[in-house]
Amino acid sequence: MNYKHIIFDIDGTMLNTETADMLATQETFFQLTGEKRELDEFRFSFGIPNSVVFPRLGIEDAGKASLMWAENYRKYHSSIRLFDGIEEVLKELKKRGYILGIVTSKSRQEFNADFATFGLEHFFGAVICVDDSPRPKPHPDPILEYLKRSNAKKPESIYIGDTLYDKQCAHSAGIDFALAVWGTHNREEIKADYFLEAPLEILELFRSR
Known part of the structure; x- marks a missing residue:
């Protein structure tokens, strides 16, 4: 070695950054779909680019979702x-x-x-x-x-x-x-x-x- x-x-x-990341993903998903999901359902998204995460969640416009996610993420920045x-x-x-x-x-x-x-x-x-x-x-x-x-x-x-x-x-x-x-x-x-x-x-x- x-x-x-x-x-x-x-x-x-x-x-x-896990808490901030998942909360932002959860909130963005709700804003775009109106569907509430448990926080643990978004754990898979941690460490993966939003361009991959949102299509997996069935959201086609990953660019729009990423902009919303960034705005939501800032709300939880103090938890990092x-x-x-x-x-x-x-x-x-x-x-x-x-x-x-x-x-x-x-x-x-x-x-x-x-x-x-x-x-x-x-x-x-x-x-x-x-x-x-x-x-x-x-x-x-x-x-x-x-x-x-x-x-x-x-x-x-x-x-x-x-x-x-x-x-x-x-x-x-x-x-x-x-x-x-x-x-x-x-x-x-x-x-x-x-x-x-x-x-x-x-x-x-x-x-x-």
């Missing part, structure tokens, strides 16, 4: 939190000489509104948002775009995320994957190369270079 690039997902990995230990982990990884990156299903606008407000963007080099590659996760395109922009080699790169889509994206791009167990609900379904129970375990996996 000789990693140089550690690539992070955002939602469910660094930020706890960093997972405990994330900032400490990022500081220490940089100190140890690792190159940090981001691959996220957020749009660039969402990244600036949600993640950048926590003041952590200076830890990262390349940031690949959903609008930076032809196809979103689970396709390999976002990670391949990161590798291209960072001039990173596949054997030296690893992706940390919390969903099956994250795992599929990493492995289809030819790099290793570590599961952020603290942010996932279906650990048993995800075949990762590494399982991390809490953010601080990242430091145990990646020793000083």
